[in-house]
Amino acid sequence: MAVSEDLLWDAADKSTRTIPRLRRVAVVAGCLGLFGLAMWMGPDNRWAACAAAAYVLVEIAHWAWDRRRLVEARIVTGEPDGRARLRLRHAGGRITEHDPHQVARVLIIHDNVVDSAKLRLRLRGERQFFGRPGRSPALATWRETCPRAAVNDRNAWWGMPGIPD
Template identity: 70%
Template sequence: MAIGEDLLWDAADKGTRTRARLRRLAVTAGCAGLFVLVLWAYSDSTWAACAAAAYVLAEISYRVWDRRRLVEVQIVTGDADSRVTLRLRQADGRTTEHDPHHVTRVLIIHDNVVHSAKLRLRLRGKRVLRGRPGRPPSLTTWRSACPTAHVRERGAWWGMPGIPD
């Protein structure tokens, strides 16, 4: 088993992107508000208000979903006992530690357009944890860190138009 603090997953973007998301939300809400004011006098513009509200709800739900994505997975050994744990850090900064034997599946999906990969990690009795895109990691490190997990990789199911897969 891997000894020391090895980095198993490292996302390319670890920030919460709050400023860009708030700016985009403010510009969209302002444009939709101006659009509603212009059309309010001439026709029924409730569809524009509903579309703006639907956009705001979609942006909020994406933010909630994105905050739970993994940005870092590390192997950490304890000081007193040589017990190995996995430290999972999410995009919102929350860190949890899990036993490597509780990992049941590790799937790494390679993007065939850009040199990056996505991570899907399933823990025993819990749902799938997804990682933000990052550099493709080595599968041998995952296999040695999580000996009971089914570790595999696959290519993405999409391709570029005009280029045969």
């Protein structure tokens, strides 16, 4: 078990991405509104309102999912008995601490096109955590920190765009 404070996962983008999301919603709503006004004389323009409502619902669902994604994972020692804890920081700002022995699976997915990776972390008896893209971490540190976890890595399922060899 690691005894010092080690950074296990660090995402490249730790922001909440609120401004680009609001800008995207405003542009799509404005375009659908203008198109709906242009079609006002037509027999059926409810589709524009339905499309705008569906887009807003999808955007809200993505925002709620993105707030729970991990931007940082580190092992810290703060207990009086010297036991280490796994501290997870989410994109929404929430920080949770877990016992490293409760980690069931760590999967690092390497991107084939860009030099980045994604984290999938599963705790025993709890849901799976997803990490935002970041640099590839050292698997040896994860194996040392979480001795009961299945620590693996793999390449992404999509390939390099372009002409094959």
